[in-house]
Amino acid sequence: MSDLDLLTQSLGRNVKHWRAVRGFTLDVLATRANVSRGMLIQIEQARTNPSLGTVVKIGDALGVSITTLLEYEHGPQVRIVPADQAVRLWRTDSGSYNLLLAGTEAPGPLELWEWRLMPGESSSSDPHPTGTAELLHVLEGELTLTVDGEEYRIPAGATGSFEANTPHTYGNTGEVPMRMVMAVSVPPVH
Numbered sequence: 001m002s003d004l005d006l007l008t009q010s011l012g013r014n015v016k017h018w019r020a021v022r023g024f025t026l027d028v029l030a031t032r033a034n035v036s037r038g039m040l041i042q043i044e045q046a047r048t049n050p051s052l053g054t055v056v057k058i059g060d061a062l063g064v065s066i067t068t069l070l071e072y073e074h075g076p077q078v079r080i081v082p083a084d085q086a087v088r089l090w091r092t093d094s095g096s097y098n099l100l101l102a103g104t105e106a107p108g109p110l111e112l113w114e115w116r117l118m119p120g121e122s123s124s125s126d127p128h129p130t131g132t133a134e135l136l137h138v139l140e141g142e143l144t145l146t147v148d149g150e151e152y153r154i155p156a157g158a159t160g161s162f163e164a165n166t167p168h169t170y171g172n173t174g175e176v177p178m179r180m181v182m183a184v185s186v187p188p189v190h
Contacts, residue, residue, distance in 0.1 A: 004049060007070055007087075011055065012046035014069045018062045019044075022189060033061035052089045053126065060129050063189025065111045067103025086114075095177070096121045108188035115170060117143075117178045122171035128164040131187035135161045141178030144171040154180075 019029050030037040035057055042048040043058070050058075059066050070087055081102045091097035096118045103111040117123070122144075136143070136159065143154040148166035162168070164184070172178040 005046075006072060008049050009046045010072050011050075011069055012044045014064075014071060015040070015058060015062070016044045018064050018068070022062055024062070029058070029061055033057040035061075055089075056126070056128075059109065060132075060186065061189075063108060063129075063186065065103035065109030065184075065186065066100055067111055068109065070100075090123060092118070092121060094118045094121065096123070096172075098123070101181075109184075109186040111184045111186075113182040113184065115178075115180050115182060117141075117170060117172035119172055119175055119177065122169050124167065124169040125164070127166050127168075128184075129186060130165045132164040133161060133185045134164045134168075134182060135159070135185075136180050136182040139179040139181065141172060141176045142174045143178050143180055144173045145169070146171065 019026075024032070026037050026040050029035075030040055033040075035054055039048070039050065039054065040058075043050055055066055055069060059069050062069075066089070067087075086102075087100045088097055089100055095116065097116050099114040101112045101114055103109060136145075136154070138154050138156050138158055140156050142156065143160075145152045145154055145160060145162070146169040147162050148168070152160065154160045
């Protein structure tokens with residue numbers, strides 16, 4: 001079985017599991033996630049490989065991390081994620097990427113990411129649920145962070161944080177690649 005097939009099956013099983021844990025019908029989850037009921041059925045039956053944006057919306061609606069939705073199996077309390085098991089969810093031909101390093105559910109979804117943006121590239125994100133916080137540390141280059149239309153420059157060695165419930169974009173307007181690590185904390189669903 002290919003890695004993509006494993007991810008598709010894990011996603012389907014985990015969406016169905018967390019939907020049941022939350023007591024959501026397909027219609028309730030579809031409304032909360034702004035995803036069609038048909039798409040949710042295809043995901044739960046492992047018949048489609050949805051976009052990253054769709055997976056993020058479903059995770060936000062369920063109050064769980066992307067890591068939890070893509071997890072192959074539940075492990076012990078101490079979890080070590082080997083480098084080759086980090087999940088690359090986005091990349092460009094010129095070398096930009098994001099890499100989901102790890103995540104946990106304590107008390108709500110908490111994710112650790114590595115990002116690389118090549119000069120001139122950017123990646124936009126829809127607003128996350130109210131109470132979502134992002135904490136990022138720039139390792140190399142300079143990040144141009146745009147939050148709700150306002151631009152902030154974060155140089156190598158600096159750390160920034162923001163409430164991520166508005167549109168935001170990670171960009172590299174510099175001349176050299178930008179690398180950062182980022183933690184995303186989403187409040188638990190009640």
